[in-house]
Amino acid sequence: MIELKNVIFSRVDGDIKRKILNDISLAITPATQLALVGDSGSGKSTLLNLLAGLLQPDSGEVIVNNTVISDLKAQQLAYYRRSIGIIFQQYQLLSPLSVKDNITFQARLNKMPCGEDEIISLAERLGIAHKLDALPQQLSGGEQQRVGIARALLNRPNLLLADEPTGNLDTQRAQDVLELLVELCDERAINLVLVTHSTRLASQLPMQLTLKDGQLHG
Ligand SMILES: Nc1ncnc2c1ncn2[C@@H]1O[C@H](COP(=O)(O)OP(=O)(O)OP(=O)(O)O)[C@@H](O)[C@H]1O
Numbered sequence: 655m656i657e658l659k660n661v662i663f664s665r666v667d668g669d670i671k672r673k674i675l676n677d678i679s680l681a682i683t684p685a686t687q688l689a690l691v692g693d694s695g696s697g698k699s700t701l702l703n704l705l706a707g708l709l710q711p712d713s714g715e716v717i718v719n720n721t722v723i724s725d726l727k728a729q730q731l732a733y734y735r736r737s738i739g740i741i742f743q744q745y746q747l748l749s750p751l752s753v754k755d756n757i758t759f760q761a762r763l764n765k766m767p768c769g770e771d772e773i774i775s776l777a778e779r780l781g782i783a784h785k786l787d788a789l790p791q792q793l794s795g796g797e798q799q800r801v802g803i804a805r806a807l808l809n810r811p812n813l814l815l816a817d818e819p820t821g822n823l824d825t826q827r828a829q830d831v832l833e834l835l836v837e838l839c840d841e842r843a844i845n846l847v848l849v850t851h852s853t854r855l856a857s858q859l860p861m862q863l864t865l866k867d868g869q870l871h872g
Pocket residue numbers: 665666674692693694695696697698699700701851
């Protein structure tokens with residue numbers, strides 16, 4: 655369960671303090687998949703970063719699976735972030751490591767058991783099994799994005815935050831990656847919060863919310 659209670663978040667712009675998120679409350683039930691849309695600058699990434707514990711609200715609470723993450727100290731936040739899945743538009747793969755080592759990186763950090771069978775079966779689902787020994791720079795954009803998805807999923811998160819995860823891909827590849835992401839989260843009962851500019855992609859998730867003028871609209 656993800657909850658935002660009266661969250662206010664401001665940025666200082668010159669002399670002006672501007673409320674990016676203005677008293678937002680929201681509850682997302684477990685395993686729900688939510689698409690967050692809105693104009694550029696409307697605060698989508700800000701909201702995602704609050705859920706990732708990368709930003710703290712001015713006031714209000716951000717609660718993820720009964721933990722008030724907006725109250726956590728830096729060290730606790732670091733552990734929290736390791737427990738969830740985060741996928742960004744930039745793939746953020748480690749270039750000296752093979753695809754396989756990239757995929758297992760976060761799970762190993764968390765001492766999460768991940769057997770060879772599980773790695774291979776996930777890589778096969780994502781169409782990157784033949785690239786496990788390659789380096790990230792030897793992969794296409796779509797393949798690198800799927801490595802990022804595999805890395806996040808192997809860590810068995812119950813929350814996956816995805817910020818424009820298909821933003822670098824062409825329309826067909828974006829569609830393919832999104833379908834796969836939705837399917838894999840569905841099978842694993844993962845809460846997915848996906849930020850996208852594309853209302854077309856957003857419409858493929860069961861729940862959509864739009865950020866406008868600091869408020870969420872259904
Ligand atoms: N580090 C920062 N310092 C100051 N202002 C910032 C910073 N990051 C973002 N902003 C401002 O906060 C507002 C919300 O930004 P945010 O990145 O959340 O929007 P977004 O909806 O994700 O935009 P986009 O769709 O263009 O990625 C914007 O007006 C942006 O200029």
